[in-house]
Amino acid sequence: MSHFTLLIGTTLGSAEDLADHLAEKLRDLGHQTVIHTSPQLDHILIKPEHFLLLICSTHGAGELPDNIEAFYQQLVQRLPELDGLRFGAIGLGDSSYDTFCAAIQKLDHQLVRLGAERIGSRLEIDVSQVDPPEQTAEIWLDQWLNQR
């Protein structure tokens, strides 16, 4: 059994729905989950043994959703040492934007810059092609869990 902290970046709720779905799947597998819809740096510093799963959509011209902007600013301004933190990254976006999935890319790059290790590859779901995103994310989750 492992512990998973899920941090969500969402404007319209799809990323939160997806996080709820994946958390339920993790619990069915016997893991423990906690979900934060107002992510803060402390959520990943307090429990460094937890796996972090970031699920974030993109809005504006490649911008982060408002609810996760504070978390990103804390990463950029406080520059925490994140060695030992292992994470997975799932983005929701629309490929008709040339800033496709820019928000999850920004978060991913900043975590790696601070020493965190991304497990597996980043999943970028194109909601204009994949509807609903749950099935794609479930397949990715199985592979991600096997790579821990």
Ligand SMILES: Cc1cc2nc3c(=O)[nH]c(=O)nc-3n(C[C@H](O)[C@H](O)[C@H](O)COP(=O)(O)O)c2cc1C
């Ligand atoms: C106003 C608006 C701007 C968007 N901008 C982007 C963008 O820059 N890049 C991208 O990949 N997707 C963009 N999208 C698509 C959203 O990321 C996509 O619809 C996603 O599923 C929304 O997730 P949410 O419900 O969690 O907010 C935009 C959507 C809207 C409505």
